[in-house]
Amino acid sequence: MAEKKKYFKLPETDDGTTVFKVPFPENLEHLKEMSPIYIKQPYQIDYLHSYGQDSPFFAGLTAGKLLSTKCPKCGYSYGTPRLHCMYCGTECDWVELPREGYVHCFTVCHFGSEAFLPETPFILIMVEWPDVDTLFLARLVDVDPADASLDWIGMKIRAQFRRNCKLNPTDVYFVPA
Amino acid sequence: MRDVFVVSGGVSKFAKARPDRTFQPMVKEAYDYVLQDIGLEFKQAAELIEGSTASYFSDHFGRQLMGGAMTTDYLGLCPKHNKRIEGGGATGGLNFQAGWESVASGRFDIVLTYGWETMSHVNTWKGNEFIALASDVSFDYPVGGFYSGYYAMMVTRHMKEYGTTVEQLGLVSVKNHNNAFYNPYAQKRMKINIEDVRNSEMVAWPLTMLDICTMSDGAAAVLFASEEGMKKLEKATGNTIKPTKVVGVGGGMDAMRMADRPHGKVPLLPHENAEDYKNLKYPGVHSFRSGRNASIEAYKMAGIADPINELDFIELHDAYTSSEIQTYEDMGLCKYGEGGGFVESGAPFMPGLDYGYKLPEQGKIPVNPSGGLIACGHPVGATGLMQAVFGHWQCQGTIDKHFGDKTLQIKDCNRGAIHSHAGTGTYVTVSILEKGF
Numbered sequence: 001m002a003e004k005k006k007y008f009k010l011p012e013t014d015d016g017t018t019v020f021k022v023p024f025p026e027n028l029e030h031l032k033e034m035s036p037i038y039i040k041q042p043y044q045i046d047y048l049h050s051y052g053q054d055s056p057f058f059a060g061l062t063a064g065k066l067l068s069t070k071c072p073k074c075g076y077s078y079g080t081p082r083l084h085c086m087y088c089g090t091e092c093d094w095v096e097l098p099r100e101g102y103v104h105c106f107t108v109c110h111f112g113s114e115a116f117l118p119e120t121p122f123i124l125i126m127v128e129w130p131d132v133d134t135l136f137l138a139r140l141v142d143v144d145p146a147d148a149s150l151d152w153i154g155m156k157i158r159a160q161f162r163r164n165c166k167l168n169p170t171d172v173y174f175v176p177a
Numbered sequence: 178m179r180d181v182f183v184v185s186g187g188v189s190k191f192a193k194a195r196p197d198r199t200f201q202p203m204v205k206e207a208y209d210y211v212l213q214d215i216g217l218e219f220k221q222a223a224e225l226i227e228g229s230t231a232s233y234f235s236d237h238f239g240r241q242l243m244g245g246a247m248t249t250d251y252l253g254l255c256p257k258h259n260k261r262i263e264g265g266g267a268t269g270g271l272n273f274q275a276g277w278e279s280v281a282s283g284r285f286d287i288v289l290t291y292g293w294e295t296m297s298h299v300n301t302w303k304g305n306e307f308i309a310l311a312s313d314v315s316f317d318y319p320v321g322g323f324y325s326g327y328y329a330m331m332v333t334r335h336m337k338e339y340g341t342t343v344e345q346l347g348l349v350s351v352k353n354h355n356n357a358f359y360n361p362y363a364q365k366r367m368k369i370n371i372e373d374v375r376n377s378e379m380v381a382w383p384l385t386m387l388d389i390c391t392m393s394d395g396a397a398a399v400l401f402a403s404e405e406g407m408k409k410l411e412k413a414t415g416n417t418i419k420p421t422k423v424v425g426v427g428g429g430m431d432a433m434r435m436a437d438r439p440h441g442k443v444p445l446l447p448h449e450n451a452e453d454y455k456n457l458k459y460p461g462v463h464s465f466r467s468g469r470n471a472s473i474e475a476y477k478m479a480g481i482a483d484p485i486n487e488l489d490f491i492e493l494h495d496a497y498t499s500s501e502i503q504t505y506e507d508m509g510l511c512k513y514g515e516g517g518g519f520v521e522s523g524a525p526f527m528p529g530l531d532y533g534y535k536l537p538e539q540g541k542i543p544v545n546p547s548g549g550l551i552a553c554g555h556p557v558g559a560t561g562l563m564q565a566v567f568g569h570w571q572c573q574g575t576i577d578k579h580f581g582d583k584t585l586q587i588k589d590c591n592r593g594a595i596h597s598h599a600g601t602g603t604y605v606t607v608s609i610l611e612k613g614f
């Protein structure tokens with residue numbers, strides 16, 4: 001591969017010209033040699049997504065609180081809320097998580113799903129807390145994505161909250177503590 | 178439970194896009210290959226095949242519901258039973274086991290499994306968005322839903338925990354791409370080195386474009402039969418079937434949200450000791466507990482106590498170079514934490530091929546001799562079946578016949594494993610194939 005020259009290529013886009021007719025052969029036997037016809041089919045929809053039993057978590061974000069759940073029976077504590085305990089099936093209680101935690105693992109996304117491409121490069125982390133049994137997925141900001149290094153793992157971090165909430169889990173984000 | 182045999186398989190060449198065909202005739206390409214390989218006529222097949230199962234992952238990619246119904250009629254298999262099997266990236270592996278189940282149970286003597294994906298209908302980044310909708314849409318997707326990002330987080334933890342290096346990841350890519358050079362079915366056939374992998378575009382640190390499989394359009398099909406079914410096929414064709422016996426199946430599952438995974442104890446394989454892992458918190462986000470569970474079950478059923486010495490090859494789900502290294506450990510080819518060193522040892526490389534590196538234990542247990550997902554492509558619903566087809570040909574000793582090149586044929590091949598895996602280690606299947614003649 002190393003010896004193959006890579007020529008510059010313009011980025012591909014999905015826009016184009018509307019076509020109403022395509023060439024059609026005189027002889028029907030030639031139909032199988034036709035190029036396939038591509039058409040564009042837009043696909044857009046607004047879902048009415050209910051956060052259901054997880055709604056208190058999002059209400060918490062609007063109040064500047066990071067909430068999760070803890071099992072009153074077996075004591076298992078969750079870094080991301082679940083209404084029912086995975087280990088004993090008991091309905092959990094809502095608890096507030098500590099404001100400060102640590103980076104358990106991370107990545108810098110230089111690409112992403114189309115919806116997030118404009119935000120690249122962004123940093124994803126899983127947050128851990130010493131007395132919480134599971135983790136929480138979040139964004140880390142205020143560090144330089146170009147400095148990515150395994151030394152980030154274990155970094156002490158602090159939860160920050162958006163004032164104008166979007167009712168998304170990204171209403172909470174983390175910065176170096 | 179009855180003995181179950183794979184009697185034939187077929188794969189359409191995986192490509193970035195197949196605008197010349199919708200999915201039904203693409204599946205038919207694989208199906209026609211299944212039939213011609215054992216000399217079965219289309220009409221005979223329609224008569225003898227008692228049912229089928231269809232696998233495709235994403236309704237978003239296809240934008241066509243009930244694709245299985247549309248394909249079953251295209252293959253002329255109406256009015257007999259069909260159902261869809263779906264489980265993310267493991268869709269094909271689950272379908273393979275659904276085929277096994279329907280024969281093992283005694284329901285059918287001859288059954289077809291087929292699968293496909295058409296991923297080219299949207300651009301790559303929209304495609305990534307569709308895939309990311311598999312992650313929790315309340316807590317994971319909105320934070321930056323991107324599976325390459327999720328796997329990259331897993332590998333940074335693996336690197337921190339065990340000292341795994343990006344060069345070791347690169348070596349997996351070198352192996353799989355170089356193997357695929359001899360596989361005409363593969364989408365990406367190229368000889369590369371570790372520098373090529375590291376110099377290709379960064380996607381999600383530390384994973385580059387060459388650490389990650391590509392999206393594909395493609396289809397695959399596998400025909401299963403019982404002893405009775407094989408007799409019927411031999412009678413109809415006048416040919417002797419050279420089957421592969423399915424001697425083990427296993428499955429596993431883990432919490433969809435990586436955040437929810439426990440930090441507990443390792444479920445042990447027969448050749449491991451609790452002492453080996455006394456300080457390890459498992460699986461956390463560095464390992465796939467589902468892959469371990471599937472391996473334990475499949476090995477137990479096949480009577481395998483020492484996988485590295487009792488298997489001749491493994492086709493495993495290398496959607497990422499990192500997940501191949503993690504999977505070496507789940508499948509017990511080395512201990513947890515030793516996956517990086519394992520690839521460096523050369524053990525999972527093909528024997529006798531020149532990869533440009535010193536590989537002291539080269540060829541001990543070839544992993545992804547076909548080139549895996551990284552080089553062959555990953556049309557999700559077809560992938561697990563593609564592995565089964567390549568595995569069947571390996572056990573049959575017919576790689577030369579199907580590839581037109583014998584480079585990738587493992588000598589005296591008797592038994593191998595195929596491993597299928599869904600997003601961050603949710604659904605995983607392991608199936609063991611053995612030469613059946």
Ligand SMILES: [Zn+2]
Pocket residue numbers: 071072073074075076085086087088089090
């Ligand atoms: Zn509990």
